[in-house]
Amino acid sequence: MNKDLQIAVVILNWNGKSLLEQFIPFVLKYSERATVYVADNASEDGSIPFLKRSFPEINIIANMENGGFAKGYNDALKHIEADVYCLLNSDVEVTENWLEPFYHLFEKDEKVAIAQPKILDFKKRSYFEYAGAAGGFLDMFGYPFCRGRVFQTLEEDNGQYDDIKEIFWATGACMFIRKHIFDTLGGFDEDYFAHQEEIDLCWRAQNRGYKTVYTGTSHIFHVGGATLNNMNPKKTFLNFRNSLYSLTKNLPLSRVFPLILLRLVLDGIAAVRFLFQFKLQHLYAIFRAHMSYYWNLPNLLKKRQKLYGYKKYHACTSIVWSYFVRKRKHYSSLVKD
Structure with a gap:
């Protein structure tokens, strides 16, 4: 050592x-x-x-x-x-x-x-x-x-x-x-x-x-949740917005916008789910996250750094589909190591 x-x-x-x-x-x-x-x-x-x-x-x-x-x-x-x-x-x-x-x-x-x-x-x-x-x-x-x-x-x-x-x-x-x-x-x-x-x-x-x-x-x-609880609308806003930020900054440019379009649709489905759960503050948080993303898109594109060789970033296709539809709740059922 x-x-x-x-x-x-x-x-x-x-x-x-x-x-x-x-x-x-x-x-x-x-x-x-x-x-x-x-x-x-x-x-x-x-x-x-x-x-x-x-x-x-x-x-x-x-x-x-x-x-x-x-x-x-x-x-x-x-x-x-x-x-x-x-x-x-x-x-x-x-x-x-x-x-x-x-x-x-x-x-x-x-x-x-x-x-x-x-x-x-x-x-x-x-x-x-x-x-x-x-x-x-x-x-x-x-x-x-x-x-x-x-x-x-x-x-x-x-x-x-x-x-x-x-x-x-x-x-x-x-x-x-x-x-x-x-x-x-x-x-x-x-x-x-x-x-x-x-x-x-x-x-x-x-x-x-x-x-x-x-x-x-x-x-x-x-302990967790000491700053922002998992179900705090501000955390919902930050998580949805910042995830879009990361995709835009770090993917190969040819993959960014097709994936972002799909992602916006999935976020919309999440918003509808919040609507049926009467969690209107979380629905509004997703809307605000998208508006903030659009506003900051030019700056995000400027932040893109050189990729030293593209590497597969994802471990599975869709955890939303796997978790909520196929009822696969654990990592071992999502990803084969």
């Missing part, structure tokens, strides 16, 4: 003093070889004074504004020198030796740019957690799903994903990324504000020939 590899654990915080109080002790206890930072997004709940008083060994970076996940990390990481960043949510309980597999992983293969551990549910500790589970994938239409989580169906952890596997995207709840790759890619796209910017970052890395990897030999527990 490379004893000189430097990992910086960077926790982004916004008005999360109670979460820091609960989870920072685990990070400090189980991250002896790493340097720990809290990047504060202009909190107003006394987070910084609390950290200085209770955990003086923590390095604090005070961002000037709450720029969300993307800008928050972009601003903070400019001030941190390390070989590998670990971007860790404030609502995560880490476990003993959770970092050790990543020292091995990044030393062994220089093509590994991004990685994540197994993400388990803090409240139901034998189950995978929504945000990341055992590694992320996309279907042909850009809808994300995970090993261990398809839509709202969460699998119990019975050791079925205790492997090391190349995945398509790693969760922003606990993402490891080489500093030089993060810098080369220009960091997160700040126009996303929050949600799915990690998918875009992983996709851009893969378009440059790098790999994203999951390791089940490390696990953490994630």
